[in-house]
Amino acid sequence: MGKYLMIILILLNMMCSGCVHSSKDTPKNWQWRGENRDGVYNEKGLLKQWPADGPQLLWKFEGLGEGHTSVAIAGEKIYITGMHDDILMLYVFDLTGKLLTEKETGKEWNTNWNGTRSSVCINDGKLYIFNALGTLFCLDETTLHEVWKKDLLTEFDGRNLMFGITENPLIVGDKIFMTPGGTKHNMIALNKNTGALIWSSPGKGLPSTYCSPLYIGDQSVPMVVTWMSSEEEKPGKLYENELVAFHAETGELLWSQALPSQNNINPNTPIYIDGMILAVTGYKGGSWLCRLKDGGKSAELVWKNDEMDNQMGGVIKAGDYLYGSGHFNNNWFCVDWKTGETKYKVQDIGRSNVIAADGMLYCYSEKGEMFLVKPNPEKLEIVSSFKVTLGTNQHWAHPVIYQGVLYLRHGDTLMAYKIK
DSSP states (O other): OHHHHHHHHHHHHHHHHTTSOOGGGSOSOBOTTSTTSSSEEOOOSOOSSOOTTOSEEEEEEEOOOBBOOOOEEETTEEEEEEEETTEEEEEEEETTSOEEEEEEEEEOOOSSSOSBOSOOEEETTEEEEEOTTSEEEEEETTTOOEEEEEEHHHHTTOOOOTTOOOOOOEEETTEEEEOOOOSSOSEEEEETTTOOEEEEEOTTOOOOOSOOOEEEOSSSSOEEEEEEOOSSOBTTTBBOOEEEEEETTTOOEEEEEEOOBSSSOOOOOOEEETTEEEEEETTTTEEEEEEEEGGGTEEEEEEEESSOOOOSSOOEEETTEEEEEOSSSOSEEEEETTTOOEEEEESSSOSEEEEEETTEEEEEETTSEEEEEEOOSSSOEEEEEEEOOSSOSOOOSOOEEETTEEEEEETTEEEEEEOO
């Protein structure tokens, strides 16, 4: 009997330990739109269909203030920013939604489409927060005390943008990469611990363009890729936007690829997969697939799709197909990754932010609907949906999935839904 009792106790212990989130389960580092900045979250066992009225709302918090930032999670804590009047506030919650602390961090953008733009970046015990006025703050993760800060526009001849400079910091190793967009300091690498300048590159001398850069490390030269844009329209009323690549160790400009459109707003981070870079922009700019050559020292255009012109919601590659919404072309698209051919376009979802997890797409539309979609190259397959009724202003914040919970931010309200 004692032998069987011991077996039962061992099994119960194993079952219980699988239900508890230990500190080892939570990451030390966190960046915007997932590990590879491609919107794909490494989650398993998620619901393949939601109840008719949507998944269970675990908790909500009202009072974030104005903003479009997403949550960042590390050390069993949730971090998100918001703006009250012109003050940038940092909010810290535990995983149950309990507000642990709030901290006034600095000033924030209140000129147009007010509020916070850039999500918190967490790396090796520090929080990095970038406001739309061009100031980069580094805080200690434990004490929330300021470690250092840099005014990128003042110190590095940067130029602010019509809607406020917007960029989610990129950290690789000891470097934090930022894009002041100056003629002399086009892109810079700072020491993440001290804020000291490691290198500066004049690049193409073009302004930044609301884009968060991407690191590519599997070529013969490590690189940072981002969008840049001209300030003025050219003949034919096109802006000469360019996809540019910098050597991550030296700042050397490796290559640039002209990708013009009818506006100079290009918020979408490029997507990189197996030597191919996808760039997507709104205002009839469309989607462009480029191939890296010479170990990453050059790039060539493979195809262009004029229709899928996603402005800022991102697109997802699932299998051999791309899924995402248009901007001027207000449809939901499926596009062949290999050829650029539009497989279908429908108006059922409209403009939306999209992420993916466990083989499903999560689409948060500008009209305030959340859709669960099964990737299907033959037709749009909406499995479930629900209306987001809480919150304020625009439905622009990108969703986040973590440990079976879907985090949605709508203006001043943060919501956590159980999807596992």
